[in-house]
Structures are given as structure tokens and as C-alpha cells.
Amino acid sequence: MNKKKENNAVFWVFVTPVVFAFLLVVIVPFFLGVWYSFTTWTSSARAGAGTQFVGLTNYFKSFQDVAFSFSFLITFGYTLVNMVAINFVAFGLALLVTSKIKGRNLYRVGFFLPNLIGGLILGYIWQFIFNNAIPALGHTVPGLEGLAKPENLILATNTGALMALVIVGTWQYAGYIMMIYIAAIESVPMELHEAAQIDGAGPWSRMMKITVPMAAQAFTVTMFLTLVQSFKQFDVNVSLTAGGPSTMFVGKPILGTELIALNIYNTAFVSNNLAQGQARAVIFFVVLALVALIQVYLNKKKELEL
Amino acid sequence: MKLALKPGLLLVEVLAAGLFLLFLSPFFLVLINSAKTAFEVTNTPMSWPDNWGNLATNSVSIWTNTTIQYQSSFFSSFLITVLSLGALNLLSSQAAWALVRTKTKTSSFIFFMFVAAMVIPFQIVMFPLLSWFRAITVFTGLDLLRSYQGIVLAYLGFGVSLSIFMFHGFIKSIPLELEEAATIDGCRKHETFFRIIFPILKPIHATVLVLNGIWIWNDYLLPLLVLGKGNDIQTIPVAVSNFAGTFVKQWDLILTAILLAMIPVVVFFLFAQRFIVRGMVAGSIK
Numbered sequence: 001m002n003k004k005k006e007n008n009a010v011f012w013v014f015v016t017p018v019v020f021a022f023l024l025v026v027i028v029p030f031f032l033g034v035w036y037s038f039t040t041w042t043s044s045a046r047a048g049a050g051t052q053f054v055g056l057t058n059y060f061k062s063f064q065d066v067a068f069s070f071s072f073l074i075t076f077g078y079t080l081v082n083m084v085a086i087n088f089v090a091f092g093l094a095l096l097v098t099s100k101i102k103g104r105n106l107y108r109v110g111f112f113l114p115n116l117i118g119g120l121i122l123g124y125i126w127q128f129i130f131n132n133a134i135p136a137l138g139h140t141v142p143g144l145e146g147l148a149k150p151e152n153l154i155l156a157t158n159t160g161a162l163m164a165l166v167i168v169g170t171w172q173y174a175g176y177i178m179m180i181y182i183a184a185i186e187s188v189p190m191e192l193h194e195a196a197q198i199d200g201a202g203p204w205s206r207m208m209k210i211t212v213p214m215a216a217q218a219f220t221v222t223m224f225l226t227l228v229q230s231f232k233q234f235d236v237n238v239s240l241t242a243g244g245p246s247t248m249f250v251g252k253p254i255l256g257t258e259l260i261a262l263n264i265y266n267t268a269f270v271s272n273n274l275a276q277g278q279a280r281a282v283i284f285f286v287v288l289a290l291v292a293l294i295q296v297y298l299n300k301k302k303e304l305e306l
Numbered sequence: 307m308k309l310a311l312k313p314g315l316l317l318v319e320v321l322a323a324g325l326f327l328l329f330l331s332p333f334f335l336v337l338i339n340s341a342k343t344a345f346e347v348t349n350t351p352m353s354w355p356d357n358w359g360n361l362a363t364n365s366v367s368i369w370t371n372t373t374i375q376y377q378s379s380f381f382s383s384f385l386i387t388v389l390s391l392g393a394l395n396l397l398s399s400q401a402a403w404a405l406v407r408t409k410t411k412t413s414s415f416i417f418f419m420f421v422a423a424m425v426i427p428f429q430i431v432m433f434p435l436l437s438w439f440r441a442i443t444v445f446t447g448l449d450l451l452r453s454y455q456g457i458v459l460a461y462l463g464f465g466v467s468l469s470i471f472m473f474h475g476f477i478k479s480i481p482l483e484l485e486e487a488a489t490i491d492g493c494r495k496h497e498t499f500f501r502i503i504f505p506i507l508k509p510i511h512a513t514v515l516v517l518n519g520i521w522i523w524n525d526y527l528l529p530l531l532v533l534g535k536g537n538d539i540q541t542i543p544v545a546v547s548n549f550a551g552t553f554v555k556q557w558d559l560i561l562t563a564i565l566l567a568m569i570p571v572v573v574f575f576l577f578a579q580r581f582i583v584r585g586m587v588a589g590s591i592k
Contacts, residue, residue, distance in 0.1 A: 007408070010495040014404035017397045018466045019416060024442075025435065025463025026423055032434035093325070101319050109579060110326045113333070116571050116582075118524030120543045121564050124550055125332050128557055133335055133351045140352065171329070179587045232427060235526045239547065264429050265527075274433055281430040289425050 037279040051275075058279035067254040068280060071263040072287075078162060078259060079230040082169045086226045087219075089174040094181035095207070108182070112175035119172060123239030126168045130154045155240075158247045158256035165257060168236050173229060177222045184218035185211055220299035227295050231288055234261040260284055333568070340364055340562040347558045364562035373536070373552050374563055379545035380570070385454065386529075386541060387522045390461035394469050394518055395511055397462065402473030403499055407485070417474065420467045428464065432531055435460070439532070450532075452539060457532045461522055469514050476510040477503070516585030523571065542567050 037058055039051040062068050093111050097104040114122060131153060138148030146152055154160040188211060196206050237243070237259045243266070247256035258266065264284060268277030338354065339347050341361035346353075355361075369376055405417045439450040450456030480503065488498045526543040533539050535548045546567055550560050575582060 007495055010499075011404045011408045011413070013496075014400040014499070015413075015416060018401045018462070018470065021397075021459055021462040022420065022423070022466050025460050026426060026431060026467075027419075029431045029434040029438050030423075030426055032438060033430050036434055096318065096322050096325070099315075099318055101315070101322050104322070107322055107326050108583070110330050112583065113330070113572070113575070116520060116524075116575050117568055118526060118543050120524075120526045120547055121567055122332075124546070124560060124564060125336055128339075128351075128561065129332060129335065132348070132557060136349075136351045140350075171332075175329075179583060183587050232429075235543075238526070239550070261429055268433055278430075278433050281427075281433070285427055285430040288427055292425070 033278055034282060036275060037282045039275055041275040041278065054275075058276045059283070061276055062280050062283065066250050066252050067258065068263060068267075070249045070254055071258050071260045074162060074257065075231060075260040078165060078169075078233070079227060082166050082230040082233075083223065083226045085166055085170045086173050086177055086230075087222055089170055090177035090222070091181050093174060093178040094185055095211075097178070098182055098185045108179070111178055114172050115176040119233075119235030120239045122168055122172050123236040126164065126171075127155070127240050130164055156245060158245060161241045161245060161257045165233070165236060165240060165259075168240055169230060169233060172236065173226065177226060180218055180222055180225075181215065184215035188214045216303040220296065220303060223295055223299055224292065228288070228292060231291070232261055233259055234265070237262045336561050336565050336568070339557065340565045342558055344556060344558045347561070351557075360558075361562075364558055365566060368559060368563050368566055371549070371559075371563075374545045374549040375540065376545070376563070376566060378538075379540050379542050382454075382539045383523060383541040386457055386461070387519060389454070389458045390465065390522050391515055391518055393458060393462050394465045395514055398466055398469035398514070399473045399504065399507055399511065400499060401466075402470045403477050403503055405470070406474055406477045407482075417470070420470050424467045424471070428527065432527070436531055452533055452537050454539065457529060457539075460528060460532055461518075464528070465518050465521070469518065472514055472517075473507065473510060476507065480506055512581060513585040513588045516582050520582075 036051070038055060039053055041051045093107075097107050097111070101107075135148045135153065138144050138146060138152075150156065154164050192210050192214075193206055196210060201209070237257065241257040243255035243258035243262055245256050246253055248254075255266075260280075261284070264277050264280045267280055268274045271277075335351070339351055341355035341358050341364070342350075343360055346356065368374060405413050436451065439456060442448065443450055448455070450459065484502060484506075485498050488502050489495075493501065524543060525541070526547065529541040529544050530547075533541065533544065535544055535551075540548065546563055549563050553559050
């Protein structure tokens, strides 16, 4: 009996600190946040004092704002292209560094390195590259004069800036995803390849018929990670484009590369509309959860087929 | 995978080397342009620097700059990362152990709550967190905004889900007999954890340290909200963005600031490279 009491005491002593921190930092703000999204909450109101319930007003207003719809649209596009680009590059790199080339360990480290530097800093580096370094090439290298023209700057056009976000996103994340693919490729038994080789299978058909199916589980993980990472992209967005350049959407001037996370932030702190920013965050949460669920479901199904 | 033809392998070698250089070229550009004057950076960003002495000049001006506050920002980033990691590793591992070894409804519910919360994105929590922290400060007098205790508490709360999940998975695979033997030998319950289990957890501790460490050191949005820009306590990413916002287009200084911000990470990585890569991969597959 005494033993049981002691066990119980140890359980609570060990569990209470994290439960306390978790309730305080995640759970309470989560429910407060859902509640605030239905009210006239402002930043000056202390923890909800003096706020009024307004039902779905914040949600309706969010959907009426074309900038918000546009943000959703480009975030979906960005996520899709980014996912494809990252996984394509990462798988290619993984194949490269698992072949018998010299210096493959050094290459792994090099490809992985951008992942260690925060997205914010990476964005500034590439802003410099797109705005200064590439135009400078146009000035010095004959035949590339076009690069120096202000109207050809990648970050000056809407599509170009979105492409730039994909380039930086791929560069940032491909090395990490590559590491996961390497682990998957190296776990494929050598005998399978040898047997296939004896049967006359070339490198390409061995990759498609052995490596890819054996790595199917890794694809579920990498697709999920890149999906969530792309959908939540904020840091690179802030430092590379800050949402610019401006563009027109259904007749209204809006920011051309404001991904959804940045739109939420700007709604709350630039437009000073905290309650509506919160409503957008709730929408963001629901959509992200749905999309991620669908992706994992589809991948799992595909996994079984392979 | 053996490639039969020698020229084919050579082609792969060249391709790999080319991609390697391409991947690292942005960092190289940062380095050479940190060694230039403002005029050179704007006019010849792609050329070799004339005088490497400028690197020292630029570094000194970043080191002593009052906007970026490099020294105190570095210290703050370091302190926040170390304290958060210490708290996360110790508290999550002991909680995970208690949750695995106690089979009650409460225990399963608490574990389920942590796992389910992993889908909550930071965006939905961040605004209410600020007003909630402010309210706590008003009621208790304990500063949570713009303070070390506040941001460490925030990292503990946001990091605990994944950390507990990872420790939980690892502890489940430790045979119970080990603990039973310790109990028979007269080990008290909490002693069993600290003397028997804690040392066995080394590899998973490493993984959790790496995953959380990279996240906390590079995080931008959370410190931006909890600490704010340009206050006494700011982390390196917040300081760099504050600096880049103030010294717009002064690329000689911005790039030097970036270089100085990257050096500690790169040095640390080169030392702990195997450890980090293994940790990142193990973390993703869980």
C-alpha cells in the first residue's frame, strides 16, 4: 500500500511540471484563441476584458478580403511546387551521395548545411543574390546583359518572387529530406540489387523497381514534412520578399507573395485587427490539419500498393 | 550500386562536385562580400575582394553596433537555447518515463493530449499567448514578456509534445526487468529513474537535443513576439532582422552580420556533425 502511494507521488512529481507548462503555453491560449476569433478582441483589452461576442463576423470579413483568398491561393501553389521541387532534388541528391563516388560524405555535409541556418538569415542572403549578385553578372558577363535590367529582376515580378521563394525553400530543406532518403536507400538489402543485376536489370529499372518501392515509407514521411514546412513558411517570406511586390487581384491592389502565415501576422499587427487575425489563424489550422490528414491517407494507400 | 562504365562514374563525380559548389556558393558570396566596402559590394558583388582587411573592419563595426547588440544577442540566444534544452530534456524524459510505466486512465489521457497537440500550429496560439502572458504578469507580478523565464517557459510548452513522444517510444523498448531488479535491490522509485533509466536514454537525449536545439536557435517568430525587437533581450535572428530593417541596403554590414551569425552554428556543426545528422534523421522517422 505504501509502495503504491510512493509510485503515485513520483508519477505526479514527474508529470506535473510539463503538464503545467503545456496547459499554460498551448492549451489555454488555444481555447482562448478559438473564443477570441468570435469576438471583438483587441490587443489593449487585457485577457478578454470588455470584448463582445460577434459570432462569425471575423470569419465572414476574412473571406471577403481578397488579400486573404489570394494568400490561400498562392500558399497552395507554393506548397505544391515546393513539395515537388524539394523531394525531387532531395531524392536526386540522395541517389548521388549513395553511389560510389569519392567525397560523398563531404557532399552530404554540404547539402545539409543550409538546413542549420535559420530561414530568416537564408532569406536575406538570397535577397542579396537576386537583387545584387545576379544583376552584377549581367553587367560583367557578355551575353547576359538582360540580367542587369531592372525589369528582369526576379523579385520584381509576382511570379518571379514566388519562384524565388521556391528556390530558397528547396535549397533550405532539400538537404534534410535527402538525409531521410539516404537512410531509406541504405536500408535496401544489397542482395536485391545483385539479384536484379544478374537478371539483367539496368540502373534505371533497379531504381524504379527496387529502390523506390522499398523507400515508400520514407515518402510518406518526407511528403508530410515538406507539406507542413511549406504551408507554414514564414521566416523566408519575411526576409526575402516581405510579401512584395504589389499586384492586382480581382481589381484590388494587394501584396503578391504574402503567404498565409505572413497574412495572419500582418492582419493582426500591421492592420491592427487582432480578432480577425485570430479568425484567420483558426481557418489556417483547420485547413492545414485537413490537408495533412488527406496527404498521409493517400500516401499510406500508395505505400500498400507498392 | 556499381556503375559499370568508368566515364559514367566520372560524369557523376563532376555532377556531384558541381552541385556541391552550387549549394555552398551563397555562403561563399556572403564571405567575400563581408570583406568589401559598401561601394565594392554594390558595384562588384561577384568579384574577389581587394583587401581582406575590410573583413576585420566590418566585423568590428558589427561587433560594436548598438542596433544588433551582437555580443548580448549571442549571449541571450545561447542562454535561452541552453536553458530551454536543459528543461525540455530533463522534464520530458522523466514525464515520459512516468507515463510509460504507469498504466492508468489519467496517464493515457495525458499522453494522448500531448500527441494530439502536435497538430496545433504556432499561429493559432501566438496572439492569445501574448495577452495571456500579460495577464499572468498583472496577477502574479512575474514578468513573462521580454524576460528569460517567459521565453524558456514558452519553449518548454511548445517543445514538450514532440520530446515526450520521442522519449516515450524509446522507453517502451527498455525491458521492465531492469527496473524490477533495481526495486528488489532496494532502489526507490525516483532513484530507479535517475540511476538506471536516465543513463540508458543517452542516444534519444542526443536526438531530442539536436531537434530542439536547431529549432530554438534559429526560431524567429516566437522570440519576435515574446521578446520584441530592439529590447534588452533579443535572440540572433531577431537582432539580424532588426539590423537589416534599420540599415536597409547596407549590404556590406548586413552580410557581415549574417556571417557572424552563421559562424557559431557552422563551427558547432563541424564538431558535432555525425551526432547532428543521426539525430535529425532519427527524429524525422519517429
